[in-house]
Amino acid sequence: MQSDPKHFDDHPLAPFVQRLRLHCSLGDADVREILDLPFKKLNRNQYSHLLRDGDSTHHCMVLLSGLVERYRLTSHGERQILAIYIPGDPLDLEHLFIPLADDWLQTLRRSEIALIEHDALRALNFRRPAIATALICSLLVDASIFREWTINVGRRNAKARIAHFLSELIFRMRAQGINGKDIILPLTQYHIADATGLTAVHVNRTLKAMQSDNLLSTKGGAIRSIDWVRIREVGDFNSRYLHSNHEDDE
Amino acid sequence: MQSDPKHFDDHPLAPFVQRLRLHCSLGDADVREILDLPFKKLNRNQYSHLLRDGDSTHHCMVLLSGLVERYRLTSHGERQILAIYIPGDPLDLEHLFIPLADDWLQTLRRSEIALIEHDALRALNFRRPAIATALICSLLVDASIFREWTINVGRRNAKARIAHFLSELIFRMRAQGINGKDIILPLTQYHIADATGLTAVHVNRTLKAMQSDNLLSTKGGAIRSIDWVRIREVGDFNSRYLHSNHEDDE
DNA sequence: CGGGGCCTTGAGGCAATTCAAATTATGTGG
DNA sequence: CCACATAATTTGAATTGCCTCAAGGCCCCG
Numbered sequence: 139m140q141s142d143p144k145h146f147d148d149h150p151l152a153p154f155v156q157r158l159r160l161h162c163s164l165g166d167a168d169v170r171e172i173l174d175l176p177f178k179k180l181n182r183n184q185y186s187h188l189l190r191d192g193d194s195t196h197h198c199m200v201l202l203s204g205l206v207e208r209y210r211l212t213s214h215g216e217r218q219i220l221a222i223y224i225p226g227d228p229l230d231l232e233h234l235f236i237p238l239a240d241d242w243l244q245t246l247r248r249s250e251i252a253l254i255e256h257d258a259l260r261a262l263n264f265r266r267p268a269i270a271t272a273l274i275c276s277l278l279v280d281a282s283i284f285r286e287w288t289i290n291v292g293r294r295n296a297k298a299r300i301a302h303f304l305s306e307l308i309f310r311m312r313a314q315g316i317n318g319k320d321i322i323l324p325l326t327q328y329h330i331a332d333a334t335g336l337t338a339v340h341v342n343r344t345l346k347a348m349q350s351d352n353l354l355s356t357k358g359g360a361i362r363s364i365d366w367v368r369i370r371e372v373g374d375f376n377s378r379y380l381h382s383n384h385e386d387d388e
Numbered sequence: 389m390q391s392d393p394k395h396f397d398d399h400p401l402a403p404f405v406q407r408l409r410l411h412c413s414l415g416d417a418d419v420r421e422i423l424d425l426p427f428k429k430l431n432r433n434q435y436s437h438l439l440r441d442g443d444s445t446h447h448c449m450v451l452l453s454g455l456v457e458r459y460r461l462t463s464h465g466e467r468q469i470l471a472i473y474i475p476g477d478p479l480d481l482e483h484l485f486i487p488l489a490d491d492w493l494q495t496l497r498r499s500e501i502a503l504i505e506h507d508a509l510r511a512l513n514f515r516r517p518a519i520a521t522a523l524i525c526s527l528l529v530d531a532s533i534f535r536e537w538t539i540n541v542g543r544r545n546a547k548a549r550i551a552h553f554l555s556e557l558i559f560r561m562r563a564q565g566i567n568g569k570d571i572i573l574p575l576t577q578y579h580i581a582d583a584t585g586l587t588a589v590h591v592n593r594t595l596k597a598m599q600s601d602n603l604l605s606t607k608g609g610a611i612r613s614i615d616w617v618r619i620r621e622v623g624d625f626n627s628r629y630l631h632s633n634h635e636d637d638e
Numbered sequence: 639c640g641g642g643g644c645c646t647t648g649a650g651g652c653a654a655t656t657c658a659a660a661t662t663a664t665g666t667g668g
Numbered sequence: 669c670c671a672c673a674t675a676a677t678t679t680g681a682a683t684t685g686c687c688t689c690a691a692g693g694c695c696c697c698g
Binding site: 161210212213214216217218220232235236238240241264267271274275277278279280281282284285286287288289291292293294334335374376378379381 | 411460462463464466467468470482485486488490491514517521524525527528529530531532534535536537538539541542543544584585624626628629631
């Protein structure tokens with residue numbers, strides 16, 4: 139951003155750098171090294187699988203555009219979404235260290251993904267300790283988010299769960315500079331249900347109730363905010379667990 | 389283990405090495421380096437806090453004996469336990485990379501903890517990449533456990549939740565060589581409730597039902613197994629998410 | 639204009655909660 | 669070793685949040 143703004147902003151991996159910088163400081167030299175990483179661009183349609191439980195890979199994925207979910211299944215086929223990834227997020231950084239996948243990764247809409255070879259990342263980590271630290275920070279913030287999801291599902295009622303889920307997504311998108319006030323989320327109510335540990339029917343009823351509370355609107359399959367401040371309150375959302383240096387005013 | 393078994397087994401940090409070796413391979417030289425780490429021993433009574441939300445520290449804690457919980461609170465004071473730590477587990481390794489704590493750590497019984505300075509660990513990581521990798525693996529396995537807890541709380545009924553929770557603890561304890569068949573867990577039903585997203589009253593009723601199913605017994609405030617194999621089935625427990633090289637037969 | 643997702647609504651049921659109180663353990667000091 | 673205080677477990681009764689099952693409607697897309 140400081141050294142060569144134009145080159146930086148145009149670069150496909152710019153959102154990735156921005157994400158890393160939310161939690162860690164990276165010098166210009168580090169940033170340049172990341173942007174110089176060799177990568178392959180992957181285009182995927184909505185609802186295509188990127189990684190399966192048990193897979194092993196030799197590259198890491200970074201989401202460039204679109205939306206991706208991580209989920210796990212019970213043996214009875216019940217689904218729990220464990221994370222929603224937005225542009226800039228690394229999707230499977232952990233497999234730089236752990237060989238086998240234990241979750242599923244699937245696109246929620248048409249998405250672009252950067253594939254970076256493990257070897258290239260490892261070499262970079264070795265050369266640039268600050269980058270290694272940034273990657274690990276990214277993983278650890280994700281872990282903090284996993285914990286927050288556990289308390290969300292375990293200790294909040296339907297309305298608060300949904301509100302918290304939406305608040306987090308909005309906060310993270312804003313921190314990444316995605317969208318402004320009027321956020322459109324391409325999530326079906328089935329997805330919200332699987333992310334919050336509810337059924338789609340109950341999500342529907344709860345969203346209706348939130349609409350009549352003037353908290354949000356659900357026109358045309360997308361969720362639009364009416365009052366994010368109150369949604370946060372309802373969701374008992376406090377951004378501290380995100381360890382983000384992005385200050386979200388309003 | 390290979391080089392100097394006696395010295396190794398007697399060493400207070402031996403369980404820590406064993407824990408790391410569950411997920412990563414460490415050479416003898418690496419092991420020796422870990423055992424040579426300078427540390428201070430801390431003794432704590434039951435129910436004393438080790439770390440508070442918002443704290444920042446300059447050392448890492450490793451549990452040597454006893455039991456520790458990690459939890460988070462909603463703004464309404466509802467508690468969700470996010471992890472149970474057993475001897476050998478590092479408790480707050482993430483603060484090697486992230487400055488501020490976002491959870492609470494509390495002993496569940498009289499415990500011994502090793503305090504290792506961040507600087508010492510960082511120096512070791514630099515000197516021994518295999519150890520750095522092992523520490524990160526440990527963090528990533530913990531993250532996988534967090535995700536499993538989310539699906540447990542989000543997508544399983546009371547009986548399965550409790551069974552899964554117990555199965556995981558037993559599995560991990562066995563992998564660490566703690567106890568044999570007859571496991572005694574010093575957990576109150578309030579703790580089980582806070583770990584599974586239930587109320588203590590319902591945990592009580594569910595445990596009673598499990599007793600009459602001949603799954604377990606709850607004599608004297610401790611939970612004893614009757615049939616761990618069936619408890620695992622009831623809990624839909626599959627150890628794969630633990631990424632452990634410990635083969636648990638039976 | 640027809641079909642398949644997705645959303646919506648209703649009725650009924652049940653798992654888990656809430657509130658309250660009794661009982662049983664656990665621990666402590668005299 | 670007993671008496672007392674406190675914590676933990678147990679039980680009951682009533683309630684409710686969320687689920688299940690089922691059907692109907694909407695809307696996008698070919």
